[in-house]
Amino acid sequence: MIPLISPSLLSANFGCLQNDIEQINQSEADWLHLDVMDGVFVPNISFGFPVLKHVARLSKKPLDVHLMIVQPEKFIQEVKDLGTMMMNIHFEATTHPHRVVQQIKDAGMKAAVTLNPSTPVCMLSDLIVDLDMVLLMSVNPGFGGQKFITHTLTKVREMKDLIERTHSHALIEIDGGVNLETGQQLVNAGADVLVAGNAIFKAPDMKQMIHQLKQLRPME
Numbered sequence: 001m002i003p004l005i006s007p008s009l010l011s012a013n014f015g016c017l018q019n020d021i022e023q024i025n026q027s028e029a030d031w032l033h034l035d036v037m038d039g040v041f042v043p044n045i046s047f048g049f050p051v052l053k054h055v056a057r058l059s060k061k062p063l064d065v066h067l068m069i070v071q072p073e074k075f076i077q078e079v080k081d082l083g084t085m086m087m088n089i090h091f092e093a094t095t096h097p098h099r100v101v102q103q104i105k106d107a108g109m110k111a112a113v114t115l116n117p118s119t120p121v122c123m124l125s126d127l128i129v130d131l132d133m134v135l136l137m138s139v140n141p142g143f144g145g146q147k148f149i150t151h152t153l154t155k156v157r158e159m160k161d162l163i164e165r166t167h168s169h170a171l172i173e174i175d176g177g178v179n180l181e182t183g184q185q186l187v188n189a190g191a192d193v194l195v196a197g198n199a200i201f202k203a204p205d206m207k208q209m210i211h212q213l214k215q216l217r218p219m220e
Helices: 014-025 049-058 072-081 097-106 152-166 180-189 206-214
Strands: 004-007 032-037 063-068 086-090 110-115 133-137 171-175 193-196
Touching (some): 004 206, 180 206
Parallel strands (some): 032 063, 133 171
16 A cells, blocks of 8 residues: 655745745646645644635645534535545534535545544444545644654554444545655554654755655554
8 A cells, every 4th residue: 555645834934935835846846735724723724715715726636635623514615616626624623514415525535533632432323424534633733843642543443444344445544744664553453644844844864864754664
């Protein structure tokens, strides 16, 4: 299994954003991960749709849009208008996640649901067959550069088992503290997509770091 790599723009140099996006365009990255924070669901604010419209025009990679906001269903059209491939909402941020997943799909996008570190995998048992992807947060959402929560490895294995038992086709994505060391552990556990921020954007050579992440393979 070759992992998909989705660099997190949250860690980019916003003073040279076009340059950083061009580096991603020229790399082996599969997607571009965009974290939208509202200062309510998470204790931070990132960027809004005016900025994202410029990012969407510059990016040649499919957009992996992660909404860390309350009532994400209010912004389905705005996310679609970006040309988004995957719209990702938090299970904890909406009262009716199944309904929102269907609305995302009806809008023509793939649908993903995120679980915070303290939310158990079993919460998705009735929803997993409708999902294209599950994102497991391996840090508490809101800030980049946090330490990887090792219990995430257990959750990846539990999620893999749930997917296999239900015959779901959902991918497992991980976000938070991902680097070459934790990335190897995650791939071993069964992760399909790695979101990396600081490990990529703070690396001396971004394209080389992405190449190294793409080389990770499950090991016994």
